[in-house]
Amino acid sequence: MREGLFLIAVCLLSFDNVIAGEVLEGAKSVQIVSATEPGSASTRDWGINEEKREPIIDFYGYIDARFGMRTSGSTVSDTDISLGEIRVQLKAKKNVKQVTINIATDFLFDPVVDRYAINMNNGEGVIDPRLINVEFSPIDFIDAKIGRQILTWGSGDFVFINDLFAKDWNSFFLGRDVEYLKAPVDAAKVSFFFDALNIDFVYTPRFGADRFVDGRTVSFFDRENKAFRGRDNPLVFDRPNDWFDDDEIAARAYQSFGALEAAVYYYNGFWKSPAGQDVLDGRSIFPELSVYGASLRGPVAGGLAWVETGYYDSAAGASTDPLVRNSEVRFLIGFEKEISHEFTASIQYNLERKLDYNKYVNALPSGALKDDQNKHLLTVSLTKLMLQQNLVLSAFNFYSPSGKDGYVRFNFSYKVSDELRIDGGGNFFYGQEDHTFFSQLKNNNNIYVGVRRNF
Amino acid sequence: MKRHFSIILLFLISWNSTVIAQEPEVMDIVTKAVEAMNYAGDDAKARIDMRIIDKSGRERIRQMTMLRKNEKSGYGPQKYYVFFSRPSDVKGLVFMAWKNIGEADDRWLYLPALDLVKRIAASDERSSFVGSHFFYEDVSGRDIDEDTHKFLEETNDYYVIKSVPKELDSVEFASYTSWVDKVTFLPMRMEYTDSNGKIYRVFSIQNVEMIEGYPTIIDAEMKDSAMGGKTILHYSAVKYSTGIGGNIFSERFLRRPPRKHLR
Numbered sequence: 100m101r102e103g104l105f106l107i108a109v110c111l112l113s114f115d116n117v118i119a120g121e122v123l124e125g126a127k128s129v130q131i132v133s134a135t136e137p138g139s140a141s142t143r144d145w146g147i148n149e150e151k152r153e154p155i156i157d158f159y160g161y162i163d164a165r166f167g168m169r170t171s172g173s174t175v176s177d178t179d180i181s182l183g184e185i186r187v188q189l190k191a192k193k194n195v196k197q198v199t200i201n202i203a204t205d206f207l208f209d210p211v212v213d214r215y216a217i218n219m220n221n222g223e224g225v226i227d228p229r230l231i232n233v234e235f236s237p238i239d240f241i242d243a244k245i246g247r248q249i250l251t252w253g254s255g256d257f258v259f260i261n262d263l264f265a266k267d268w269n270s271f272f273l274g275r276d277v278e279y280l281k282a283p284v285d286a287a288k289v290s291f292f293f294d295a296l297n298i299d300f301v302y303t304p305r306f307g308a309d310r311f312v313d314g315r316t317v318s319f320f321d322r323e324n325k326a327f328r329g330r331d332n333p334l335v336f337d338r339p340n341d342w343f344d345d346d347e348i349a350a351r352a353y354q355s356f357g358a359l360e361a362a363v364y365y366y367n368g369f370w371k372s373p374a375g376q377d378v379l380d381g382r383s384i385f386p387e388l389s390v391y392g393a394s395l396r397g398p399v400a401g402g403l404a405w406v407e408t409g410y411y412d413s414a415a416g417a418s419t420d421p422l423v424r425n426s427e428v429r430f431l432i433g434f435e436k437e438i439s440h441e442f443t444a445s446i447q448y449n450l451e452r453k454l455d456y457n458k459y460v461n462a463l464p465s466g467a468l469k470d471d472q473n474k475h476l477l478t479v480s481l482t483k484l485m486l487q488q489n490l491v492l493s494a495f496n497f498y499s500p501s502g503k504d505g506y507v508r509f510n511f512s513y514k515v516s517d518e519l520r521i522d523g524g525g526n527f528f529y530g531q532e533d534h535t536f537f538s539q540l541k542n543n544n545n546i547y548v549g550v551r552r553n554f
Numbered sequence: 555m556k557r558h559f560s561i562i563l564l565f566l567i568s569w570n571s572t573v574i575a576q577e578p579e580v581m582d583i584v585t586k587a588v589e590a591m592n593y594a595g596d597d598a599k600a601r602i603d604m605r606i607i608d609k610s611g612r613e614r615i616r617q618m619t620m621l622r623k624n625e626k627s628g629y630g631p632q633k634y635y636v637f638f639s640r641p642s643d644v645k646g647l648v649f650m651a652w653k654n655i656g657e658a659d660d661r662w663l664y665l666p667a668l669d670l671v672k673r674i675a676a677s678d679e680r681s682s683f684v685g686s687h688f689f690y691e692d693v694s695g696r697d698i699d700e701d702t703h704k705f706l707e708e709t710n711d712y713y714v715i716k717s718v719p720k721e722l723d724s725v726e727f728a729s730y731t732s733w734v735d736k737v738t739f740l741p742m743r744m745e746y747t748d749s750n751g752k753i754y755r756v757f758s759i760q761n762v763e764m765i766e767g768y769p770t771i772i773d774a775e776m777k778d779s780a781m782g783g784k785t786i787l788h789y790s791a792v793k794y795s796t797g798i799g800g801n802i803f804s805e806r807f808l809r810r811p812p813r814k815h816l817r
Contacts, residue, residue, distance in 0.1 A: 242810055358660045437678055520643070
């Protein structure tokens with residue numbers, strides 16, 4: 100079934116060349132022009148001269164150098180230096196007839212991680228391609244994007260329920276630019292645009308996991324052994340890795356009602372970060388997961404409000420298996436408002452509730468650390484723009500009343516000129532106990548600075 | 555006595571009629587001015603080169619293509635789509651606004667590096683547009699009902715109109731005076747005055763061309779002594795009524811910019 104859908108997407112790609120339609124404008128005003136005769140209708144509108152001025156390939160990007168230190172001091176499990184890298188991102192966009200080719204690749208020198216073999220799965224190595232895809236409209240009401248791409252949907256601010264596209268938590272926690280929170284995925288996205296409804300369908304033929312915390316760059320607390328684990332003793336895991344068998348489907352149907360945006364979501368795949376353990380060899384696993392969700396977003400009381408919910412249907416037998424994460428219901432509500440001139444604040448409340456809690460508790464071995472049934476999370480975000488928006492100051496705090504732990508991020512970013520930007524900040528994890536969600540990361544408290552030159 | 559009475563009556567009538575005649579006239583000029591600035595054609599497309607010069611003389615560049623569509627003929631709601639092409643760190647960024655009359659606009663940003671369609675909560679119409687000296691409502695046009703407009707004088711070339719905000723707390727100015735061209739109705743100069751009566755912000759149009767029958771701003775600038783510095787705008791490749799579909803102003807085209815209209 101899923102293989103079939105992927106083939107359909109591939110067929111759509113070849114179909115495009117057959118009709119060669121200029122279909123960018125959508126169903127209402129389609130203008131069919133022959134792609135093989137560049138002197139005809141399309142040039143009548145916009146002039147062939149302008150088109151000629153377009154460079155053959157327009158390269159742009161940046162060089163970004165970044166350094167960070169742990170403020171908590173090194174422990175057995177990690178190093179003083181949390182981040183040290185020089186990264187060049189080269190981007191190019193090329194239109195060939197009705198097809199757009201997008202490429203963005205990072206070239207990375209990172210003596211802290213110090214692993215240069217290229218790994219397309221987790222982004223490690225000297226080359227990390229972020230975009231290699233083609234975009235086209237095979238039919239006027241369909242857009243397709245096929246290849247390596249960044250995908251985002253949903254309503255939350257750093258809290259994700261129905262966005263199950265890969266995240267790079269290491270980058271997020273260590274002070275890379277926020278764009279690195281999203282990891283690239285190799286997928287086919289096909290979007291259908293109808294008057295009554297829009298539908299996105301994303302097929303990922305091979306599971307794209309998060310770039311999750313595994314101890315190698317960010318240390319964590321091992322609940323089973325009740326000890327911190329870092330680069331000397333990283334997580335060993337078994338990742339679903341078979342093409343077309345270990346695949347993922349994500350879908351979204353959405354529509355706007357005036358200024359109100361509504362969406363429903365579906366996901367079928369795996370927990371994106373390890374959420375279980377193999378009983379035999381102790382390796383961390385990614386149990387199967389289906390998610391059904393919905394969201395609403397719109398203007399409320401001079402600001403913006405959103406609500407999102409999701410039912411996380413974990414792998415069969417999860418309810419009684421202490422080694423597999425329980426099914427959950429998740430709920431998020433948030434509000435954002437500009438509270439004074441160029442100063443925006445937002446608050447969010449997020450709930451993660453285990454659905455088979457009693458079974459989970461009964462199945463736990465004695466002495467094991469026990470989660471609460473409800474994990475409550477509050478976030479507060481403040482963003483201030485200054486100096487004609489060239490200086491951005493931001494703070495973001497996650498606090499969990501149930502775990503009594505949290506995580507605060509500070510960042511400043513100053514554009515010295517159009518080409519040069521400096522930024523810096525800190526990531527601080529806090530909590531009373533070692534094993535809670537944020538508190539387990541507290542050996543990774545860090546400050547960082549970066550400088551970026553655009554070209 | 556009767557004669558006196560009729561003279562008084564006559565005076566009252568004529569006085570009254572000037573009042574009646576002047577009121578719609580000033581609103582007529584103000585409406586025509588905002589229409590000349592922001593509503594020419596059914597839709598419009600323009601390339602905008604922006605030079606932002608800060609108080610220390612440092613210059614920053616913003617290059618964008620703007621698409622605009624009127625929801626109805628003349629003053630009323632509109633939709634805007636702004637695609638950024640320079641500098642390179644904002645290349646591919648899209649700003650979209652649905653301008654509403656009498657209530658806050660709806661605004662979105664598309665951040666290509668994150669593939670993120672971000673709804674903007676900011677409601678302040680008088681915050682800077684992309685770091686320039688222009689505010690959001692300088693770009694999209696201020697609601698004419700937010701101010702009380704008074705006809706000051708008529709010169710050889712201009713109607714001079716003074717506008718005072720109805721809600722003083724919501725804006726940083728105390729009043730502004732506009733010099734509206736009597737032929738094109740473009741407000742060739744607008745001076746904003748603070749509560750001390752000092753002029754601190756001046757918009758001026760340097761160069762106008764007739765394009766497809768519409769008087770079109772080619773060069774304009776905004777000077778702001780409170781902020782320091784100025785922003786210079788240059789419009790090029792302006793085209794009207796090219797048939798930009800209303801569906802362009804949607805999430806679909808935030809994620810995949812409409813090449814045909816942006817070339």
